[in-house]
Amino acid sequence: MKYSQIIKKHLPINKKRTGKKLDCQYITIHNTGNPKSTADSERRYLENPENTNATGWHIVIGGKEAIEAIPISEVAYHAGTSAGNNTSIGIEICDSAGLAAEKNAIELVASLLIQKGWGIEKLKTHKDWSGKYCPHIILPRWNQFKNDIAAEITKQKAEQGTTVEKNIKEIEVFDKAGRSLGILKIEL
Template structure:
């Protein structure tokens, strides 16, 4: 397989570690054909399949999700913030190695419509949008994200209202508000 994308999942198991998830793949009682390439938790990331092998993770049969993307599972247990931070660092590293940008990131949802990664789905995928922004910040060396003049999805409705009512001038949605502006 020649990867073209990174597909992000969450394990769907609220009480498992990366090591547990890895062990389940080869457990003789596991009769599922689903697989993935890497699993990440608050402590580590484990590669479970070579990145050039097809993994059955995207739910799109022989489509691009399975045949042309690397599947990354994010564990749902433990310290969620640390796990997501580790996932951001892993994804950033993988994108840099391939000279890719965040446009190469996909959710399981994008391939098959499954609500996955479910831990990033609440509030109309606000967690997914933040995840991509965090990756973008890391890619930029921790600097300002290129789209700093666009409000985040979760804030857009209120931002538009404040602009319409004259509370804000409609610029710099991600900058601090000064006392004189207040």
């Protein structure tokens, strides 16, 4: 799923969507933290009258659809810090959709990075900004997730006929106890 395929259901201007211009420098990855939600239910929750906080996000990705609630050119309060909110696009990945949502996220984030002329060094986690353990599902394999996005960038550029730089795949290696032994780099 590429950015051009998302559903745009923008919030009206309010405390979740202020309309302030985003100084876009990064993309921040989150997991929704809700094991039963879909992209549509996450979007509907933003307008639920009982949801009175200012927290929002730009795009939520499920197994079947991705929805943009706040334009990626505007600030969204998702990162827990002013720096994160004012400089990054917030992407929520639905817990409930598992690997299908992650696959869609990898494709969508890769297409955004290509659109902006960026590489995976522009990816951040919620934890990078505020210390919150998020994206809780992806954090244990964050390096692999980024490498999957890098591979998807290469694939999408090849499909577009764009020149692709040399591709280096980094694989995080673990011992039997689950402790990281380091990064193995492989030239593809």
